[in-house]
Amino acid sequence: MRNFFLNSKKVAKDNDIVNDIDMSNIPKHIAIIMDGNGRWAKERKLPRALGHKAGVETIRNIVKACNNLGVHYLTLYAFSTENWKRPKEEVNSLMKLLVEYLKKEFEELNDNNVIINHIGDISKLPDVCQKELNDAYNNTKNNTGLVLNLALNYGGRDEIIKAFKDMYEDLQNRKLNKDSINSELIEKYLYTAGMPDPDIIIRPSGEQRLSNFLLWQCAYSEFWYSNINWPDFKKEDLIRAIYDYQKRERRFGDVK
Ligand code: FPP
Numbered sequence: 729m730r731n732f733f734l735n736s737k738k739v740a741k742d743n744d745i746v747n748d749i750d751m752s753n754i755p756k757h758i759a760i761i762m763d764g765n766g767r768w769a770k771e772r773k774l775p776r777a778l779g780h781k782a783g784v785e786t787i788r789n790i791v792k793a794c795n796n797l798g799v800h801y802l803t804l805y806a807f808s809t810e811n812w813k814r815p816k817e818e819v820n821s822l823m824k825l826l827v828e829y830l831k832k833e834f835e836e837l838n839d840n841n842v843i844i845n846h847i848g849d850i851s852k853l854p855d856v857c858q859k860e861l862n863d864a865y866n867n868t869k870n871n872t873g874l875v876l877n878l879a880l881n882y883g884g885r886d887e888i889i890k891a892f893k894d895m896y897e898d899l900q901n902r903k904l905n906k907d908s909i910n911s912e913l914i915e916k917y918l919y920t921a922g923m924p925d926p927d928i929i930i931r932p933s934g935e936q937r938l939s940n941f942l943l944w945q946c947a948y949s950e951f952w953y954s955n956i957n958w959p960d961f962k963k964e965d966l967i968r969a970i971y972d973y974q975k976r977e978r979r980f981g982d983v984k
Contacts, residue, residue: 749967749971751797751798753974754797754798754799754970755799755926755927755928756799756800756801756924756927757799757800757801757802757803757923757924757925757926757927758794758801758802758803758926758927758928758930758966758969759802759803759804759805759926759928759929759930759941759942759945759946759949760790760802760803760804760805760929760930760931760932761929761930761931761932761935761938761939761941762783762786762787762804762805762806762932763931763932763933763935763957764779764932764933764934764956764957764959764960765779765782765783765957765958765959766779767779767933767957768782768783768957768958768959768960769782771957776818776821777817777818779959780818780821781825783958783959784825784828784829786958786959786960786962787804787829788833789962789963790802790961790963790966791837791874791876792963793963793966793967794874794966795840795841795842795873795874797967797970799874800874800875800924801874801875801877801923801924801926802874802875802877803847803920803926803942804878804879805879805882805939805941806822806826806878806879806880807822807826807879807880807881807882808879808881808882808883808939808941809848809849809881809882809883809886809940810883810939810940823853823856823857826857826860826861826878826880827857827860830844830860830864831860834864834867837868837876838867838868838871840873841871841872841873842868842871842873842875842876843865843868843869843871843874843875843876844861844864844868844876844878845865845869845875845876845877845878846861846877846878846880847877847878847879847880847882847919847920848879848880848882848883848886848887848919849881849882849890850880852881853880853881857880861878861880875923877923879941882919882941883940884938884940884941884943884944885940885943886940887918887919887944888918888943888944891914891918894917895909895913895914895917914944915944918945920942920945925942925945925946925948925949926942926949927949927950927973928949928950928951928952928969928970928973929941929946929949929950929952930952930953930954930966930969931951931952931954932953932954932955932956932957932958932965933954933955933956933957934953934954934955935953936951936953948978948980948981950973950976950978952969954968954969
């Protein structure tokens with residue numbers, strides 16, 4: 729097995745702040761709204777597509793860092809249900825980057841025990857993307873390491889509408905009865921069924937909104953924002969986010 733995922737001791741040498749993070753309280757599920765690729769490119773007078781390309785490099789580094797740190801789930805908002813409104817060339821370049829990423833990274837991710845999962849309605853994605861995503865999932869689903877959730881054609885409202893429709897069908901077919909509807913049951917109808925809710929949502933680039941991401945799941949998530957554009961987001965920024973997260977008091981509506 730190739731050792732691209734450093735162990736935590738090695739990470740600790742890389743950056744002082746790692747010495748201050750509590751390795752027994754690493755968030756189980758980190759979700760990231762990858763933002764600022766366009767601005768990163770604009771600042772450099774480059775086409776937007778090159779901003780997304782640089783963003784893929786960050787994905788690579790952050791996936792490795794999360795696996796090193798023992799994060800169980802990493803959900804990346806890669807393409808929203810609203811992103812179809814973007815110019816056709818930009819949508820095409822994002823789809824191309826996705827296929828390239830899966831082809832190029834598959835072996836290393838698989839060697840390092842990562843499950844390459846996706847959430848969202850991928851049936852609207854080009855056939856080649858669907859094939860790569862399904863192959864990547866089928867070939868890694870028995871791994872036991874980090875679950876990498878790529879959110880593609882994903883929208884929180886869309887996910888909830890889909891859950892309503894599926895539940896309605898099950899009610900009609902008498903697979904469900906009204907009295908069994910509760911939070912746990914609704915979660916079973918979401919793309920994230922069986923996964924813990926995100927402990928922390930990270931949004932770089934200075935924006936402070938949720939943009940239709942994990943609407944049901946983030947009821948008690950901690951939010952962490954920074955002004956760094958996604959292509960400039962480094963492992964140290966992830967560690968800072970975890971450090972800040974560990975300093976927060978999570979009360980889930982209770983009192984301490
Ligand atoms: C937001 O930045 C970013 C996106 C909508 C796409 C994110 C996708 C990638 C990083 C690469 C493709 C995905 C994979 C999984 C390989 P923006 O374009 O909205 O930035 P801006 O707000 O500065 O314009």
